[in-house]
Each structure stands twice: as C-alpha cells, then as structure tokens.
Amino acid sequence: MERKRITIVGVGLIGGSLALQLHEKKLSSKLIGVDSNKDHAKKAVELELVDEIMSLDEAIDQSDIIMLAIPVDKLVKLLPSIMDKIEKQIVIDLGSTKSQLVESIKSHPKRARYVATHPMWGTEYSGPQAAVRGAFENKAVIICNANESDADALEWTRAMYKKIGMHLLEMEAKAHDLHAAYVSHISHITSFALANTVLEKEREEQAIFELASAGFESTVRLAKSNPAMWVPIFMQNKENVLDVLKEHIAQLTRFKESIEKEDNDYLMKLIEEANKIRRIIK
Amino acid sequence: MERKRITIVGVGLIGGSLALQLHEKKLSSKLIGVDSNKDHAKKAVELELVDEIMSLDEAIDQSDIIMLAIPVDKLVKLLPSIMDKIEKQIVIDLGSTKSQLVESIKSHPKRARYVATHPMWGTEYSGPQAAVRGAFENKAVIICNANESDADALEWTRAMYKKIGMHLLEMEAKAHDLHAAYVSHISHITSFALANTVLEKEREEQAIFELASAGFESTVRLAKSNPAMWVPIFMQNKENVLDVLKEHIAQLTRFKESIEKEDNDYLMKLIEEANKIRRIIK
Helix, strand or coil, X not given: CCCEEXXXXXXXXXXXHHHHHHHHCXXXXXXXXXXXXXXXXXXXXXXXXXCEECCHHHHHHCCCEEEECCCHHHHHHHHHHHHHHCCCCEEEECCCCCHHHHHHCCCCCCHHHEEEEEECCCCCCCCHHHCCCCCCCCCEEEEECHHHCXXXXXXXXXXXXXXXXXXXXXXXXXXXXXXXXXXHHHHHHHHHHHHHXXXXXHCCCHHHHHHCCXXXXXXXXXXXXXXXXXXXXXXHCHHHHHHHHXXXXXXXXXXXXXXXXXXXXXXXXXXXXXXXXXXXXX | CCCEEEEEECCCHHHHHHHHHHHHCCCEEEEEEECCCHHHHHHHHHCCCCCEECCHHHHHHXXXXXXXXCCHHHHHHHHXXXXXXXXXXXXXXXXXXXXXXXXXXXXXXXXXXXXXXXXXXXXXXXXXXXXXXXXCCCCEEEEECHHHCCHHHHHHHHHHHHHCCCEEEEECHHHHHHHHHHHHHHHHHHHHHHHHHHHHHHCCCHHHHHHCCHHHHHHHHHHHCCHHHHXXXXXXCHXXXXXXHHHHHHHHHHHHHHHHCCCXXXXXXXXXXXXXXXXCCC
C-alpha cells in the first residue's frame, strides 16, 4: 500500500495505539497528532507515537487521511466542521457509538469522504501513555453504512484495518449500536456497579480486599475505565443500553429470588443456561 | 518439611491442582485420591495427579493428612463422618463457605484435628483435566477459627500453604463468609446473569457474538463455572449473598436512572466513584 500522510485527532489510548500500529505496518509516510489536551499532545511526541503536533486546520491541510479517536460527544460536535474543511481527504472515526454520528452528517455535501468505523479493542486505561503496541490485532472492526461512503475511501479503510490485523464486519449504524450495547456497553456498566457495590461495603469492612481473587479482578477490571469516554457512550446509546440494563436487572432478580426461596433446581437451571456462553467464548 | 501420606477427597479442579502442587513442593510421600465419580478417579490416576485411588475408609487408614476438595453441600455431609473415623490424622477442607461447616462439627470430640481453610484460587473449568500446575501461587488462603484447631494441625497446614506459595490470613468463619460474598460470590452471579442477558438476546440477533470483545470476555468468563460447585455455595452463604446482590441491584438501578434522566453529572460521579477500585486492583 502507498504510504499516506495521516492525522490522528485524539492521541490517547485508542489514537496512540493506532499510531503505533500504522507506523509498524508502514501505512504512514507521516503521522500528525492533534489533541486539545496539551499534556497529551506533548506526551504523544515524547513517546514517538506521532511525528509532530499541529492545530486541526494545519493538520487537515497537510493530510491525506484524518482519523478521529476522541470521545463520542466531542466527535458529534467536531465531525461536521471537519467535513466542512476537507477537500479530497478521507475522514474515519473510531467511536464506540455510530447512529448519532452518522445522522449528524447525513446530508453533508462531503458525506461520502467519511467512513464510520468501530474497532472492537480497548483497555481500561487512558491517555497516550496507555498506548499499546500490537493493539487491534485479531479483533473485529465494524464498518457502518458503507454504501454512503466513496469507493476509494472504503477501499483504503478496509485495507488499512486488514493490514493492522483486524477482521472486517459491516452493518448499519443502528444494528451496530444495538450489538455494542450487548457485547461491550453492558459489561462496563456491570463492572462499574460491581466496583461501587464492593467499595460501599469497604467503608465498614477494611479487610475485605486482602481476599480479592482473580475472578473478582476480571469482573471488576473495566471499572477503571475513563468516565469522559463512557458517559457519552451510554448517553448516545441510551435506548439500547437501557433495554439491556433492564434485562440484566431482571436476570439478577431471578438469581435473587431463587436464592431467597432456596429453589436449588431453578438456580441450577439458571447457571446451566449461563454455561451455554461456552458456545461463544472459548 | 517431613513428607506425609496425603489423601485428597475430590480430585477435580481444586483437588487435582493441589495434588500437583503438593508433589512439586515435596510435601507428600504418597498421594491418595478419593472420588465418588469413577471417571474422575480414573482420569486423576491417568494424569498422574495422584498415585492411586482408594475408598474413603482405606484412604483414611493409610494417611497422615486428609484434604477435602468437594462441593460445600457434600462437605457438610461428609465432614462429621470423617471426623468419626480418624485417630490422629489432620483433616483440612478447602471449601468456599465456612460457617455451616465449622458449625457442623463444633462439638465433635475430634474437632481439634480439623482445620477450616479457603485457598482463594480457582478457574471457570472443572474436573481433573482442569488441574493446573503452579496453581495457588501468590494467592491468599484464609484459615478460619484457628483457635479451635490443635497446634500441630495448624502448624502443618500453615507450613503447607506457605510452601505452595500462598499468603496466610486468619479470620472467623462468619467474617470469611461475608467477605467471600463480596470478593468472589457476587462476581460469579453477575457473570452468570450477564451471560443469560446476552444469550436471551442472541435468540433474536444471530450476529451479536461476532463482536464480542476482550472486555466482554473478561466480565462473562466466570459464567462458564460449574453449577454443582456454585449452587451450594450461594445457598450456604444465602444471607450474605442476598445482601450484596440487593446492593448490586440498587447500584445498577442508579446507573439506569441516571441514563433515563440523562443526568450526565450523576453518571459521571457514579463512574468516578467506581474508578476508586484502582486502590484495590492495580
């Protein structure tokens, strides 16, 4: 693939990890960082995630590709104004919700230069220092509403994601947001709520955490995730997140009732049902 | 340490992993397995987890130490009858709940030969083929009601757990069961319920799992755990498990309400609170 001049807006966990991977796979002739957080911008250069930092306008001028890795509330505000400024450049976002974003530039004259994507990778850490080498490899990336993008923009986007090791899926933004609520957003809510449950108790019981086991750690790990990223995701995906959250509370209530009633058979059935998740995760 | 003839009752995940570790650390001159499941017993010999399989009575006769790694409902039934049969042997259990068990032999004439323990290690798999080399290392083990055990029994138990790499904690059975509800039992319930939430949706949406990410996998991993182990744990620790489960449902309801009301500030506060779990898990 021909190397491109690539701007990354938001050089944190996602943007920083992407930068490392774009360089590693020889996709970039130049990597430009844009970040409203000056400390992050400085750190991204120090860590050699990007070659240099520019203002957004400068960066747009000097790039072939503009990739957006910022929280989804900022994305919805920024994307239309970026589309106003570009000529032939390709604009790609990496946000965790897609419907509002796609809707926000639906009628924009440059709509076809934009590709909506969601690479399904992340960690519970944030900022440029959280960037990870080899990120995204063997994970799924979803490209949304592909038929609304230009063929050349799509082609480069697909080739780039393949090159950094991802497998491609395509779906409409609405379907994406529904599925993301089930396989990602709810996991974060349960983890946040579990952390709060246990921290609430800790006020009374100092010793509690000496016992924290590997099982606890894996279910509560995501509770360290960045609120500036997750609050906008939950709000933008409100309907789907509420649907799955209500279903989850209903499922937990079944466990509660089976224990209250000492109904061993029903509790056994609930757990056997849950065991079927083996079909999905090995 | 002088090597001992050690019987392990229940040669599954926990008993099998323990057998590997007792051999590795040269704690045993002979390892005898007892298992009501004939396939498990046979497999444990094939895998060389234990030297041979015997009936419980034979095993008791030929052992210095008897370690019990069976589900907690079976443990409560079996422990008193084992105490009836021993002379000078030390009996140690590894169950995940402690109050009912300790209560069950409180007034037994041989009570002092028994040590109640809970090594905080496990995986979501079960059976002898799930046994893991190097298990238990760098994990906590809780010894309960130590003042009710003979000095020599305690001394050997402590030395054995140290030798296999665990760090020792001591507490009363009641305190143990409360803490275990928070740092272990609730994680399993949330994971089971999350699996059921998502599996419920899968009936409608076949594509959903192509997207499952690492975050999803870590929160739902425990849902593969064995119901024969977990139903008795939840039932024996009913009061504590219900307390924490009610608190957890209340915490989830706060997330639900903040999203329903689009109260970004409150949702932000809930997540910032959850982030404090960083104090406990690194």
